[in-house]
Amino acid sequence: MxxxxxxxxxxxxxxxxxxxxxxxxxxxxxxxxxxxxxxxxxxxxxxxxxxxxxxxxxxxxxxxxxxxxxxxxxxxxxxxxxxxxxxxxxxxxxxxxxxxxxxxxxxxxxxxxxxxxxxxxxxxxxxxxxxxxxxxxxxxxxxxxxxxxxxxxxxxxxxxxRRVSRALRLQLQEREWYEDQLSRFSDELELQNADLNEQVRLDPLTRLPNRRALGAALEQTLADGQPFCLALLDIDHFKTVNDTHGHAAGDEVLVQVADVLRATSAGFGLVSRHGGEEFAWLLPEADLERARIQCEYLREAVAFASEAMPVTISVGLARRAPDDTVGDLMSRADKALYAAKHGGRNRVVSG
Missing domain, CATH: 3.30.450.40 (GAF domain)
Incomplete structure (x- = not known):
């Protein structure tokens, strides 16, 4: 043998x-x-x-x-x-x-x-x-x-x-906050694993949740009645990357940005690929200022991680308002993203 x-x-x-x-x-x-x-x-x-x-x-x-x-x-x-x-x-x-x-x-x-x-x-x-x-x-x-x-x-x-949760426990000073977050994330993951239909909610290129998964998460979070923020993130000048370096290079950029988003979010909330060069981040129980600071950190992490070619992102941020629908929230975040891109890109704008 x-x-x-x-x-x-x-x-x-x-x-x-x-x-x-x-x-x-x-x-x-x-x-x-x-x-x-x-x-x-x-x-x-x-x-x-x-x-x-x-x-x-x-x-x-x-x-x-x-x-x-x-x-x-x-x-x-x-x-x-x-x-x-x-x-x-x-x-x-x-x-x-x-x-x-x-x-x-x-x-x-x-x-x-x-x-x-x-x-x-x-x-x-x-x-x-x-x-x-x-x-x-x-x-x-x-x-x-x-x-x-x-x-x-x-x-x-x-x-x-499991690995990220253990690292969070070592870093966080407030044990009660940590245990609440860990329980929330574990419950969400068990619900996903209980339904095989969730397997079709992954983007095959970046291995992030896709638009369908984001929509389901937004609907559930709205139904829970808890405060949260939604960030839409767009890779700046992505068309130029594809036109200049080819679609294979464009795919590498998408995977690179997805890896940075995954690592930087460290299991907090849901990071997903919303479509094309656009990503989304659902930040539970975050007020607008805390979410803005998180997004600024994320924006800097993407710029710092760029190696083969410079890559930056623009971010539009919106906080859940009373009686919001998914469409209302997405619309405000999209308008904020539009303002970020037309305001010079590589920035975070709150809507």
Whole structure:
């Protein structure tokens, strides 16, 4: 049985994995639910969230498996992480030279079919996989493969939320505020994971929530009756980037800006791609001045992060008013964005 190769970025990958401080932690229902959904969609008796450590794979969540970990040498997932961009399918392990004499194939739990979608963090590191298995040779239908991929992105998002939440706890002085925010974000994420329909609410390029997800979040937040602000952000002179450097470069700029927005927001509120070169940020329980300061910080972070070419953003900001509809709020934020762009760009304007 050949031992699985190690990725070229193994040292950095292990550092990223350990930064999450999740190995050997207790079971969590949010991870368990995703494994249950994956196994149900694919019609499999076994499934797991597997994290590949230096010498072992450890299961954060599992179904149909007795062991909590195995040696990395026998781990199918150790092979799956070698290509972070593809779902690895093994239709029949007995017909695959890598696995035919693997102890988990010839003995318990008797794996014959395997499918694993890599869990990739925000820096592109494959930390493990969301996998499903069967005791018989099988294959996945295209829709099952897409669903497994989509659910693996949700596991990755949950891992990132968990990491960011831990960092917030170390930074925030007011424990009561922190616990309230953590509970809110966790509840929202569990609601999203409970409904597979949420998988279609991610923008495929930036991996941010899309316009549909933003609309649903705005409707829910308005219904809750809580104060909040909405910021619309537009990349300045984006057409010039596409015309001068090509659409591939334009896509790189969009991904770069999305990464900065994701990192700078640090899990506070909802950051989404609203369409084209426009993004949106829903800031819950924020007054206009606090939201303006947050947006100024975000604007500076985007400008500072630019490397290959200078990139700036203009921001239009609006606060929820009594009896607002989604359309009313979007209209005021859009007018503020228009004023920011026509006032010289690279600025924040409140509407």
């Amino acid at each position: 050949p031992r699985p190769a190690k990725p070229d970025n193994e040292a950095a990958r292990l550092k990223a994995l350990h930064s999450h401080q999740i190995l050997d932690t207790a079971a969590e229902s949010s991870f368990d639910d995703l494994v249950t959904i994956a196994a149900a969609i694919c019609g499999m008796p076994m499934g797991a969230v597997s994290l590949v450590d230096a010498e072992r794979q450890w299961f954060k969540a599992r179904i149909g498996l007795d062991e909590t970990e195995t040696s990395r040498d026998v781990a199918f997932c150790a092979h799956a992480i070698l290509d972070p961009h593809e779902v690895m399918i093994v239709p029949d392990a007995r017909d695959d030279d890598r696995f035919r004499d693997n102890p988990v194939v010839t003995g318990s739990p008797g794996i014959r079919f395997y499918a694993g979608a890599p869990l990739v963090d925000v820096d592109g590191m494959a930390l493990g996989s969301l996998c499903v298995m069967d005791h018989e040779p099988r294959d996945l239908a295209p829709y099952q493969r897409e669903a497994l991929n989509a659910l693996s992105r949700q596991v990755s998002a949950l891992l990132e939320l």
